[in-house]
Amino acid sequence: MDETIDLGRAAADELEKARQSPHGRSARALLHDGHLRHTLLAILDGQVLGDHAKPVAATLQVLSGTFVVRGGDAELRLSAGQLAVLPGPRHDVTAEGDSAGILTTLAG
Known part of the structure; x- marks a missing residue:
């Protein structure tokens, strides 16, 4: 079945x-x-998705707003239209402005 979103x-x-x-x-x-x-994520300005483990592989594509992702010594600042591999093995995510993005993961 084809699904368009x-x-x-x-x-x-x-x-x-x-x-x-x-x-x-x-x-x-x-x-x-x-x-x-x-997975579609929506996080409001200043809210944090606390420290959590990265799946086998994960990317984040930002649709609106800005996400700051911190993992280990790495910090990514991703704005609308940007896509990046998430740092690991653990990271947290903070929204700057009301933000939405697509988290793509490879599980198991």
């Missing part, structure tokens, strides 16, 4: 869910294909 609409919807969340963030699975996972 309007990323602009999906990001706006997820940011609205984040605004209603006491934690200021929201996420939902967009697509799965075997071990490949695409």
Whole structure:
């Protein structure tokens, strides 16, 4: 089954869910294909997704806002339109401005 997702609409919807969340963030699975996972993240300005382990492989594509990802000695500042491999093996994520992005992971 082919599924097409309007990323602009999906990001706006997820940011609205984040605004209603006491934690200021929201996420939902967009697509799965075997071990490949695409997850839409929405994090409000100044909120943090605390220190967590990186999956086998992970990238973040920013749709809106800015994410600052810190892992070990590395710090990535990713803005709308940018894509990068996330540092590991552990990292945290902070939003600057209300931000949305697609986390792509290879699990297992």
